[in-house]
Amino acid sequence: MLVLDLALKSLRNRLLVTTLTVGSIALSVALLLGVEKIRTGMRESFSNTISQTDLIIGPKSGTIQLLLYSVFGMGSPTQNVSWEAYQTWAAHPAVDWTIPYSLGDSHRGFRVIGTDENFYERYRYRGGQPIEVAEGKPALEVFEVAIGSQVAAELGYDLGDQIAVTHGMGGFITHDDTPFTISGILAPTFTPVDRAIYVTLEGIEAMHEGWEGGVPPASAMSFGGGPPSDEAEPAEERWTGDYQPTQVTAFFVGATNRRDVLSLQREVNVWEEEPIMAVLPGLALSEMWNGLGYAEEGLRLVGVFVVIVGLLGMLVSLYTSLDARRREMAILRAIGAGPVRIVSLLVLESAVLATLGAAMGVAVVYGGLSIAQPWVESQFGLFLPIAGLAPIEWLYLGAVAGAGFLIGFVPAVKAYRTALHDGLAVRV
Amino acid sequence: MTETAIAVQLEDVRFSYGRGPVVIDVPSLRLEAGTRTFLHGPSGSGKTTLLGILAGVLRADSGAVRVLGEDLTSMSGARRDAFRARHIGYVFQMFNLIPYLSVLENIILPVRMNAERRGRIRASNPAEEARRLAAALEIDHALGSAVGALSVGQQQRVAACRALIGSPELIIADEPTSSLDHDRRDAFLELLLEACEGAGSTLVFVSHDRTLAAHFEQEVSLGESNRAGEVAA
Numbered sequence: 001m002l003v004l005d006l007a008l009k010s011l012r013n014r015l016l017v018t019t020l021t022v023g024s025i026a027l028s029v030a031l032l033l034g035v036e037k038i039r040t041g042m043r044e045s046f047s048n049t050i051s052q053t054d055l056i057i058g059p060k061s062g063t064i065q066l067l068l069y070s071v072f073g074m075g076s077p078t079q080n081v082s083w084e085a086y087q088t089w090a091a092h093p094a095v096d097w098t099i100p101y102s103l104g105d106s107h108r109g110f111r112v113i114g115t116d117e118n119f120y121e122r123y124r125y126r127g128g129q130p131i132e133v134a135e136g137k138p139a140l141e142v143f144e145v146a147i148g149s150q151v152a153a154e155l156g157y158d159l160g161d162q163i164a165v166t167h168g169m170g171g172f173i174t175h176d177d178t179p180f181t182i183s184g185i186l187a188p189t190f191t192p193v194d195r196a197i198y199v200t201l202e203g204i205e206a207m208h209e210g211w212e213g214g215v216p217p218a219s220a221m222s223f224g225g226g227p228p229s230d231e232a233e234p235a236e237e238r239w240t241g242d243y244q245p246t247q248v249t250a251f252f253v254g255a256t257n258r259r260d261v262l263s264l265q266r267e268v269n270v271w272e273e274e275p276i277m278a279v280l281p282g283l284a285l286s287e288m289w290n291g292l293g294y295a296e297e298g299l300r301l302v303g304v305f306v307v308i309v310g311l312l313g314m315l316v317s318l319y320t321s322l323d324a325r326r327r328e329m330a331i332l333r334a335i336g337a338g339p340v341r342i343v344s345l346l347v348l349e350s351a352v353l354a355t356l357g358a359a360m361g362v363a364v365v366y367g368g369l370s371i372a373q374p375w376v377e378s379q380f381g382l383f384l385p386i387a388g389l390a391p392i393e394w395l396y397l398g399a400v401a402g403a404g405f406l407i408g409f410v411p412a413v414k415a416y417r418t419a420l421h422d423g424l425a426v427r428v
Numbered sequence: 429m430t431e432t433a434i435a436v437q438l439e440d441v442r443f444s445y446g447r448g449p450v451v452i453d454v455p456s457l458r459l460e461a462g463t464r465t466f467l468h469g470p471s472g473s474g475k476t477t478l479l480g481i482l483a484g485v486l487r488a489d490s491g492a493v494r495v496l497g498e499d500l501t502s503m504s505g506a507r508r509d510a511f512r513a514r515h516i517g518y519v520f521q522m523f524n525l526i527p528y529l530s531v532l533e534n535i536i537l538p539v540r541m542n543a544e545r546r547g548r549i550r551a552s553n554p555a556e557e558a559r560r561l562a563a564a565l566e567i568d569h570a571l572g573s574a575v576g577a578l579s580v581g582q583q584q585r586v587a588a589c590r591a592l593i594g595s596p597e598l599i600i601a602d603e604p605t606s607s608l609d610h611d612r613r614d615a616f617l618e619l620l621l622e623a624c625e626g627a628g629s630t631l632v633f634v635s636h637d638r639t640l641a642a643h644f645e646q647e648v649s650l651g652e653s654n655r656a657g658e659v660a661a
Contacts, residue, residue: 336513
């Protein structure tokens with residue numbers, strides 16, 4: 001096709017300007033797509049804060065509330081699930097495994113979670129990655145704790161250090177008389193697990209031994225955080241009883257068969273013996289993400305504006321080149337090129353620039369992703385999947401090419417008017 | 429003399445740019461087919477404007493413009509463009525070539541633009557025809573060069589090749605020799621005249637340099653034909 005051939009050769013002839021224009025469009029498109037990729041990465045990462053858990057069961061409250069305190073370690077539960085109820089459901093034939101979570105205590109601002117060995121064996125995050133103990137071993141004995149990687153880093157704790165636990169979040173009352181020994185430090189997960197301290201369910205019971213109605217026994221009461229006082233009797237000597245857990249705050253459930261998950265959820269929700277509820281974590285997480293979506297709209301908007309600026313840059317460069325091309329237009333007119341050819345030449349140039357820019361933008365994004373992916377993952381715990389273009393991304397690319405096509409009409413119409421006016425006499 | 433033997437016939441043609449003054453006012457101009465006409469006129473006598481009207485790039489405000497038996501004033505702009513692509517070869521004073529095309533690509537541009545014109549080439553394909561014409565105008569050694577590497581004289585010969593390819597009935601040359609020195613001017617002119625004769629094309633050659641008139645079979649003075657020119661001058 002003659003006009004396309006002319007357009008391509010003309011662009012090649014102005015190689016520097018063409019390169020700069022394509023480059024600026026490519027960068028703007030790369031930014032738009034990059035924002036999109038990071039957005040999806042964040043969404044994936046968020047939705048994968050916990051994975052392979054089919055249901056989260058806790059006391060009846062709001063879905064988001066249950067999710068917040070069980071998965072994200074935010075907010076406090078107002079009720080618990082009785083040990084009997086937990087046992088009942090853990091033994092349900094449709095239930096393969098459970099991870100109990102007992103909340104309510106903290107250590108220097110970090111949450112203390114009572115759980116059992118299933119946490120270390122069954123808990124999965126981001127596409128099925130297991131909890132790994134970086135140093136030491138899981139906390140499986142009454143006075144053992146395992147701490148998340150961020151807890152270890154921020155508080156400078158090491159294996160064997162003894163810590164005390166505060167009742168409630170950031171409260172004054174500490175269980176000074178029940179010192180725990182750090183038995184393990186967990187590997188980073190880039191999830192809220194990193195900011196939590198894990199003890200056994202029995203450990204939780206032990207630190208509350210003698211507490212009735214939410215107040216500690218008078219002898220064990222002291223104020224402030226910090227390490228346990230030297231006068232305290234060694235916990236191992238004072239606390240030797242059999243600490244049977246009496247309740248859990250919530251528990252994660254893995255179903256024997258995924259097909260049974262929905263009926264299991266229904267069964268839990270209508271259970272009459274105790275007011276408990278079950279939520280599907282994946283669904284609840286994406287609901288929650290949608291609630292936070294306004295921030296990503298802002299990012300996307302910025303990306304769109306940058307692309308518009310890139311396209312305007314192209315318009316300016318095409319428009320300013322027209323004066324230098326009046327001669328060329330007169331020659332084409334003399335050879336018999338009519339308005340359709342003149343206009344389509346410039347429209348094609350614009351469309352080709354925008355399309356090339358969009359294509360290069362895609363290359364930049366994928367090139368950048370393949371280089372930055374490991375680094376972003378290790379630095380921010382954000383896994384950016386290198387997947388094909390999503391429909392919305394194709395839409396963006398199509399819009400850029402289409403906008404290039406439409407923008408081309410501005411210089412094209414100007415060129416044709418000039419050519420009509422000039423006739424064959426070009427006053428250069 | 430039959431009607432078809434008239435290549436160009438103007439009657440009471442008037443033209444002005446927009447609402448500007450009348451720059452063309454030609455009561456009558458008649459060029460026979462196959463002739464080589466020297467159209468002489470001083471600067472500012474409306475030569476280029478008249479050629480624009482003949483080529484159908486500009487449309488006369490009034491009067492009749494008959495080229496090769498067709499009335500250009502009654503045609504739409506698109507039809508005039510097609511008519512020009514098919515029947516007319518045009519050579520500018522200078523800067524004739526499209527800078528981003530090769531010499532060969534510049535020459536074959538008209539036959540790519542118009543299928544009918546392509547059908548009239550004598551060689552088996554446009555590139556062959558371009559080589560034949562380039563040889564006739566003694567520029568075949570430069571076919572592979574970049575346009576920018578050619579001298580002005582070479583560029584004008586390439587432009588002549590482009591005007592001649594596909595044997596258009598009418599060749600219009602607007603001061604094609606004014607940027608050439610004396611020797612090159614005569615050489616170019618001889619080659620152009622020969623090539624037009626070979627193609628059987630009518631040539632309308634415009635110049636302010638009257639010494640060239642000797643090469644042509646007839647001379648028309650635009651200063652006399654164009655009443656508006658006297659006013660403008």
